[in-house]
Amino acid sequence: xxxxxxxxxxxxxxxxxxxxxxxxxxxxxxxxxxxxxxxxxxxxxxxxxxxxxxxxxxxxxxxxxxxxxxxxxxxxxxxxxxxxxxxxxxxxxxxxxxxxxxxxxxxxxxxxxxxxxxxxxxxxxxxxxxxxxxxxxxxxxxxxxxxxxxxxxxxxxxxxxxxxxxxxxxxxxxxxxxxxxxxxxxxxxxxxxxxxxxxxxxxxxxxxxxxxxxxxxxxxxxxxxxxxxxxxxxxxxxxxxxxxxxxxxxxxxxxxxxxxxxxxxxxxxxxxxxxxxxxxxxxxxx
Amino acid sequence: xxxxxxxxxxxxxxxxxxxxxxxxxxxxxxxxxxxxxxxxxxxxxxxxxxxxxxxxxxxxxxxxxxxxxxxxxxxxxxxxxxxxxxxxxxxxxxxxxxxxxxxxxxxxxxxxxxxxxxxxxxxxxxxxx
Numbered sequence: 001x002x003x004x005x006x007x008x009x010x011x012x013x014x015x016x017x018x019x020x021x022x023x024x025x026x027x028x029x030x031x032x033x034x035x036x037x038x039x040x041x042x043x044x045x046x047x048x049x050x051x052x053x054x055x056x057x058x059x060x061x062x063x064x065x066x067x068x069x070x071x072x073x074x075x076x077x078x079x080x081x082x083x084x085x086x087x088x089x090x091x092x093x094x095x096x097x098x099x100x101x102x103x104x105x106x107x108x109x110x111x112x113x114x115x116x117x118x119x120x121x122x123x124x125x126x127x128x129x130x131x132x133x134x135x136x137x138x139x140x141x142x143x144x145x146x147x148x149x150x151x152x153x154x155x156x157x158x159x160x161x162x163x164x165x166x167x168x169x170x171x172x173x174x175x176x177x178x179x180x181x182x183x184x185x186x187x188x189x190x191x192x193x194x195x196x197x198x199x200x201x202x203x204x205x206x207x208x209x210x211x212x213x214x215x216x217x218x219x220x221x222x223x224x225x226x227x228x229x230x231x232x233x234x235x236x237x238x239x240x241x242x243x244x245x246x247x248x249x250x251x252x253x254x255x256x257x258x259x260x261x262x263x264x265x266x267x268x269x270x271x272x273x274x275x276x277x278x279x280x281x282x283x284x285x286x
Numbered sequence: 287x288x289x290x291x292x293x294x295x296x297x298x299x300x301x302x303x304x305x306x307x308x309x310x311x312x313x314x315x316x317x318x319x320x321x322x323x324x325x326x327x328x329x330x331x332x333x334x335x336x337x338x339x340x341x342x343x344x345x346x347x348x349x350x351x352x353x354x355x356x357x358x359x360x361x362x363x364x365x366x367x368x369x370x371x372x373x374x375x376x377x378x379x380x381x382x383x384x385x386x387x388x389x390x391x392x393x394x395x396x397x398x399x400x401x402x403x404x405x406x407x408x409x410x411x412x413x414x415x
Contacts, residue, residue: 013389014326019319101386108384129387132329136322 039091040065041138043211045173046076046087047201048144049185050166051194054151054222055144058198059087060173060206061231062213069213075230077219081106081117082226084145085219089171090158091138098139102126119145119152123162131160140170146223173205173212180204191220199233206235334380353379367407370396 026036046059063071078086078099084106088095102125106117123143130137141156155168167185169177180201189197195218205212215231318324325332334357338350360375377383 011327011389012394013387013392014322015393016318016320016323016326019323023319097391101388101391104386108386112384132325134322134325 038066039093039138040070041091041211043173043209044076044089044171045169045177045202045205045209045212046089046142046171047169047174047177047181047198047205048087048142048153048155048167049181049189049194049198050144050151050153051189051191053191054146054220055153056191056194056198057085057087057142057144057219057221058202058232059217060202060212061215061217062211063092064211072214073231075217077217077228077230079103080122080143080145081110083116083147083221084119084122084143085221085226085228086122086144087142087170089140089142094137094139095141098126098129098137099141102129116147118147118149119143119154123152123154123156123164126156127160127162130156130158135159142168142170144221146221151221169201169205171205171212173202173209176204176208177201191222195220195232203233203235330380366404367411368402368404 022036029036041064043064044060044062046057048055048057057077059076061071061073061076062069063074074092076087076089076095078088078096080086080099080103086099086102088099102122105125106122109121110117122145126141126143130139135158138158139156140158143154143156145152152164153166153168154162154164155170156162166187167181169175169181178201180197184197184200198218199216202212202216206214206216214234214236216233216235218227218229218232220227220229338354341350341353356379357376360373360379363371363375364373365371374383
């Protein structure tokens, strides 16, 4: 009598059941000329800077799916804890889920220790998780916050390496943004100066990189206060043509005026209807 | 890429499930389907081993020995073989009761669509099979 194979208790977490099937499908599909759908990425410009009293984080708001803009106004600055925020570049789902998991873990940790969470803790948790998955989780993050030891800024790469620096940029537009930082960064800037610098760095990424675009989001974190400014600046407005006469409504009205189509002839046929039966059905409103 | 035993056909009746795992080939049975598959399968085990060996180096032999005894006891507190147990005592001992990871969010075993055949699994557990 045939016996069923006894199932072991299934583990949670990632399931690799379909990997072989997927690789076979991919090779078959490429033979026919059809391509497998790609994950939504946030080809991005994100950056952060340490100023006198805290941190300014900045991000653009475009999410791409191959060569198409998937989301014109996505939010890339994720909440980790009341005093720590994290910008995410790379695969959109990966950054979203990773930051949410770390946020939950930090909250549990803070409840268990009874203290405000530190940025170094979040950094350590993120790098250990990303290293565990050997770079298959495509999340490049800029982590910044203010804790009891002052303001801290980290950049975290998908394979799990981290850097602690006074100014960092990540994403496809990182080179453009870094150029702005390298030119104008000074230690101990004021808040307005730092916000202007981050705005200019993200704008450099938006205008010079195809993967970044739309608006500029800023997040200013100081001791005891967080300013989440979304959007700080709308660098690309939809429907307004750049550089033509101001004050003239350039977005067309696509409705046609009455009389655009000429009426050639008009025939009216009155329909003779006779009343056959009239009944009243009362509604049951009890 | 090191070939590993234990990746034999995983469909029911011990036969290769062609729809999910593709056609049978020696390569399929020996090599893992994803580089992370093996490391993920053994992650908790390896983490425990590492923690125990660190503890042994710091505090001597008795500490990990006693803890392992407690782990063994906690592992025996289970529901019936085909039901999902919470493993609360084991989680508390390990310290993973106040952490959350992908294993809690993705493919939660408590919500899997399939269930082991109850009679088979109880017989297997009791050694009657």
